[in-house]
Amino acid sequence: MTRRKMGIGVLVSVLVFGVAVSANLPKKTMAEDSGTMSTEEYDKKIKKIEAKQKETQSNINELQSEIKKLENDKGSLLSFIEKADKKIMKIDQTLESLEGQLEDARKDLDSIEEDVKAAEAKEKEQYNLMKDRICYIYENDDKNYVNVILNATSLGDFLNRSEYVSKISAYDKKLFSGFSTVKDDTVNKRTIMEKKIMEITMMREEAKAEKNAVKKLKRTKKKEIKKLNGVIHVRDKRKKNFLNESAKQEEKIEKLLAAKRAKIAAEEAAKKAAAAAAAASSSGGGAGDATNYADDQYASSTSDLRWPLRVKGRISSNFGKRKAPTAGASTYHKGIDIGVSAGTPIIAAGDGTVVTAAYSSTAGNYVMIYHGNSLYTVYMHASKLAVKQGDEVSQGDVIAYVGSTGISTGAHLHFGVSLNGTYVNPLNYVSR
Numbered sequence: 001m002t003r004r005k006m007g008i009g010v011l012v013s014v015l016v017f018g019v020a021v022s023a024n025l026p027k028k029t030m031a032e033d034s035g036t037m038s039t040e041e042y043d044k045k046i047k048k049i050e051a052k053q054k055e056t057q058s059n060i061n062e063l064q065s066e067i068k069k070l071e072n073d074k075g076s077l078l079s080f081i082e083k084a085d086k087k088i089m090k091i092d093q094t095l096e097s098l099e100g101q102l103e104d105a106r107k108d109l110d111s112i113e114e115d116v117k118a119a120e121a122k123e124k125e126q127y128n129l130m131k132d133r134i135c136y137i138y139e140n141d142d143k144n145y146v147n148v149i150l151n152a153t154s155l156g157d158f159l160n161r162s163e164y165v166s167k168i169s170a171y172d173k174k175l176f177s178g179f180s181t182v183k184d185d186t187v188n189k190r191t192i193m194e195k196k197i198m199e200i201t202m203m204r205e206e207a208k209a210e211k212n213a214v215k216k217l218k219r220t221k222k223k224e225i226k227k228l229n230g231v232i233h234v235r236d237k238r239k240k241n242f243l244n245e246s247a248k249q250e251e252k253i254e255k256l257l258a259a260k261r262a263k264i265a266a267e268e269a270a271k272k273a274a275a276a277a278a279a280a281s282s283s284g285g286g287a288g289d290a291t292n293y294a295d296d297q298y299a300s301s302t303s304d305l306r307w308p309l310r311v312k313g314r315i316s317s318n319f320g321k322r323k324a325p326t327a328g329a330s331t332y333h334k335g336i337d338i339g340v341s342a343g344t345p346i347i348a349a350g351d352g353t354v355v356t357a358a359y360s361s362t363a364g365n366y367v368m369i370y371h372g373n374s375l376y377t378v379y380m381h382a383s384k385l386a387v388k389q390g391d392e393v394s395q396g397d398v399i400a401y402v403g404s405t406g407i408s409t410g411a412h413l414h415f416g417v418s419l420n421g422t423y424v425n426p427l428n429y430v431s432r
Helices: 027-036 039-139 143-150 155-282 287-296
Strands: 314-317 336-339 345-347 352-360 364-372 375-385 398-402 413-419 422-424
Touching: 039 155, 155 352, 352 375, 364 398
Parallel strands: none
Antiparallel strands: 314 336, 336 413, 345 398, 352 364, 364 375, 375 398, 375 413, 413 422
16 A cells, blocks of 8 residues: 655645535634644543543433333324224224114003003903903893793704804904914013113213223223423433533534644654755755655545445435525535445545544544545544554555444445545545
């Protein structure tokens, strides 16, 4: 691997996530950059804040896990309420059907009651007729029947008269028996219908009781949901506080990193300036020699960059203004999102030095490479990193693997290009 040399004025304006050192560093940081702190002291401070950020992220993860469990519990309760509503609707349908059956049964009972009354009246009427005839016979000592028989004019007439009397008696008996049977049948029907009405009424009362029980359970579950919503709100509020704290910690780290790199850049520039001066002095002070030295210190140009993956992928979000895809994501996209499978190797877009290989709560696992001449590339949301800070890389080297760490909606690579302190559209400098 051949590392390209950098010109004298190169690392003066260093960026971390697009924050220009000269414009955004607080007075204290600029003072530290003037020489009051060594690079080791910067590293100690950064590690101390990173430890706090790790603890903060742990709290965020724990709260997120609690919120997820509470949301699952809430989902179960909502599912129960949905089932309860369906159960109540089904019971209402059953009650409506039972009410209809009860109304029909009562109408049938009313009709049967009319039949019973009619049968009883017929039976009573026939009974009274028989009773009157029997009374008449007894009151007249059966003379009427005897006279009917004795007044026969011949044997045939006698037999005919005897059969007539017998038939009258049998007819009365049969008629009375028929009316009694009809009355008994109608009374039985009434008993059966009354039993049916009682059964339907009991079923209706049971359905009403079940409905009331389900409604009571539903009210209880609603109260539980209300309590859960309160707990979720408290947890969510704490989570937001930790997120704000994490963002502040990340901002401090970014400023310290920027200050550290600015200090290193200044030191490198000073060394190169001294070397150039020494070279000029040793050659007799000729301006041409100094110029030739500077010409030899060439840096990468944006035209040297290549696509940061070995596959094309799909661009799911372009550079510039956009609607935030998830909570916490930016509305101005400082790069492009390339959708590919998790674990896909991420490769260096050009030769350079790894200036950052770390974790951020927003960018996840990310790498930033300095290519010289104020040109940086950044690779975010990796599942894991394959390089560390200070490593020299060549174009095409594997530096990380695609993932979905940080604020991300799925496996993808966020690829950004920064030139002269400003993020630019990567598609103007790389192509698939």
